[in-house]
Amino acid sequence: MTSADMDVEKYLLRIGFVASAEPSLEMLRSVHTCHLLSVPFEDLTVHSGGQVQLDLPLLYDKIVNRGRGGFCFENNGLFSWLLSKLGFRVTLLSGQVKNYITGRYGPPFDHLIVMVTLEGRRWLCDVGFGSSGFTTPLSLDTRGLQEQGHRVYRIRKDRDMHFLEWQGEENRGAGGDWTEIYKFTLAPRCLEDFTEMCQYHQSSPSSIFFCKSLCTILKPDGRLTYIGHRLITTTFPTAGTGKALETTTRELKDEEIPVILAEKFGIVLNPPLIPKDEEITPPPVMY
Helix, strand or coil: CCCCCCCHHHHHHHCCCCCCCCCCHHHHHHHHHHHHHHCCEECCCCCCCCCCCCCHHHHHHHHHHCCCCECHHHHHHHHHHHHHHCCCEEEEEEEEEECCCCCCECCCCCEEEEEEEECCEEEEECCCCHHHCCCCCEECCCCCCEEECCEEEEEEEECCEEEEEEEEHHHCCCCCCCEEEEEECCCCECHHHHHHHHHHHHHCCCCHHHHECEEEEEECCEEEEEECCEEEEEECCCCCCCCCCEEEEEECCHHHHHHHHHHHHCCCCCCCCCCCECCCCCCCCCC
């Protein structure tokens, strides 16, 4: 398979989506959600003797043929290719994630996100951000609030920089605190631009992907997450109730982990996983 080839029907079957004839906002929203419900956000390659390479045919083989997932460079990189094949106008963007330890943003190319331009409007797509991500594309042409289930999002602009932020049910309202997720510009990028940061996240003790073996997937009513020796089940509150998320945690033995990954996430690893859950070292350089 070359970078010009993709079995679109097989990809769509992988995520349980049936494409209509022409690209539309309805199609974009649907394929975005289907991807999140079908393809895990995971870094298990890093913890099973492998190395992530940003090559589209390799990503296609991993995610579509082998039923795996990936982190942002993989999921959003491959998803952008699918959108292009479906007829959407796609632009790759560079995001800088807010570090919860330092309170500062990461470097450029820290996160790969996707912008789709459709009928004169711009939409932010992201199927590679795990538990803090949004379910359907967000409009880049409004500063207003964009509600999705138990969360409300906004994209704040300061000169050329855009800031993605959210509020949960428990603190929603004019006086509630906003959680900053990441910042980005609309400057076009290419997949190769993210190679250095992709390597960084596989090798740095300041990256969650190096320090913790993890896998998470969106469910219709919540989220299922594996980290180290834990399985975390999150149930979303009903919108408008003001309730918090409900979370239960199950401790796992080594021999249970491959079974959980196979049964709950559809992932079988070879070589086997080496579970990891270490403290993350604060990065020395902050932005």
